Amino acid sequence: xxxxxxxxxxxxxxxxxxxxxxxxxxxxxxxxxxxxxxxxxxxxxxxxxxxxxxxxxxxxxxxxxxxxxxxxxxxxxxxxxxx
Amino acid sequence: xxxxxxxxxxxxxxxxxxxxxxxxxxxxxxxxxxxxxxxxxxxxxxxxxxxxxxxxxxxxxxxxxxxxxxxxxxxxxxxxxxxxxxxxxxxxxxxxxxxxxxxxxxxxxxxxxxxxxxxxxxxxxxxxxxxxxxxxxxxxxxxxxxxxxxx
Numbered sequence: 001x002x003x004x005x006x007x008x009x010x011x012x013x014x015x016x017x018x019x020x021x022x023x024x025x026x027x028x029x030x031x032x033x034x035x036x037x038x039x040x041x042x043x044x045x046x047x048x049x050x051x052x053x054x055x056x057x058x059x060x061x062x063x064x065x066x067x068x069x070x071x072x073x074x075x076x077x078x079x080x081x082x083x
Numbered sequence: 084x085x086x087x088x089x090x091x092x093x094x095x096x097x098x099x100x101x102x103x104x105x106x107x108x109x110x111x112x113x114x115x116x117x118x119x120x121x122x123x124x125x126x127x128x129x130x131x132x133x134x135x136x137x138x139x140x141x142x143x144x145x146x147x148x149x150x151x152x153x154x155x156x157x158x159x160x161x162x163x164x165x166x167x168x169x170x171x172x173x174x175x176x177x178x179x180x181x182x183x184x185x186x187x188x189x190x191x192x193x194x195x196x197x198x199x200x201x202x203x204x205x206x207x208x209x210x211x212x213x214x215x216x217x218x219x220x221x222x223x224x225x226x227x228x229x230x231x232x233x234x
Binding site: 004006007008009045056060061075077078080081082083 | 118132134135137138141142163175176195198199200201202203204205206207218219220221223
């Protein structure tokens with residue numbers, strides 16, 4: 001599964017994208033965030049305030065309870081400031 | 084079907100209006116909103132806009148679909164720039180055309196309110212002293228502006 005990061009989430013994690021193999025039991029965005037936070041302090045830092053970081057599955061905004069089944073690309077990013 | 088472009092280069096709002104109205108004699112009103120980069124009291128040398136390629140286009144298209152379902156539009160153009168943008172330069176254009184003014188006004192405002200909070204773009208300040216400043220924080224008032232449309 002491909003993960004992509006933007007803005008300060010990208011800076012805190014220190015990479016633009018990565019491909020991960022998820023273990024059994026990681027079924028939702030919230031599960032994925034918990035798993036990432038356990039991977040290292042850069043992830044802990046990026047997700048220190050989980051409620052702030054937004055997620056998208058295959059270019060569509062999703063909530064933390066969204067299922068990962070069938071997802072190709074998951075994105076994590078701060079609240080948007082375009083326009 | 085809206086025209087949506089995500090691009091680094093500037094745009095010409097007048098040329099976009101001419102393109103939108105060309106051969107569409109039923110249009111009686113266009114509303115063009117242009118958002119510019121401010122200098123924030125002389126503090127900024129530029130804004131850097133990062134975006135999520137692919138999702139930026141897709142999300143703006145979804146917002147445009149909602150606008151076209153809600154108002155009788157005869158044309159809708161959205162252009163959003165990315166990269167380094169200097170004070171006085173345009174960042175975003177929303178151009179709505181309809182038979183009458185109210186639909187054009189409302190659709191343009193709806194598009195901007197949704198773009199602000201849903202389109203995957205992030206701004207970072209570049210300061211006059213040559214340093215790179217902070218990421219711009221999202222504003223609660225932008226969320227409130229979107230939510231009042233109630234969809």
